[in-house]
Amino acid sequence: MKYLKCKWIHDFMNEPTIIISEIDENRFETRKIEIFRDGKFGLAALNLEYMNTRLGEVPLPDMDEQFEVQSISSQEFNEMWRDKIQSFIRLLKD
Template identity: 35%
Template sequence: MSSYIYSKWHNSPENYPVEFYSELNSDRFETRKVEVFKDGSLGFASPKASSKTTKLGIAAVPPFSEIANQAEFDIKTITPQQFETKWKEATEK
């Protein structure tokens, strides 16, 4: 079963994304991802396509609590619908 997370990276370096929307499989590997950059532009990645510098992670996403304990990140679960809205925004240009 898929799960969906949103994270924000405080103080991300220039030209790096600041927000991440990820769809994870049951093993916590990303199956789709949207990144939001400082200028508001969007990148996306899936097994079949990607844009900008966005790529799927090659390792499982760490447990929610591990990410939440890092001061430079905010993280929360989101609904499938919230992910799909952002996915459509990134891919239907």
């Protein structure tokens, strides 16, 4: 697995500004976190879609100049994933 944190440089109000993806050896997303300007977030995994966040249906392409991409560790990804899942569970309870 590889882990990417992408800052998406754009002016769209309803699109995420940060996309954090876990991708397999064929560059398919297996888990994804999207973070929006207002602090809201979306999650996607094989059995989860929250806030209209979905896994890509094709391999993740190379990123262009609209994205600032950095590799992150599996530990970093998993810490962010756990944090967002816990927030998601709290939202479901409210």
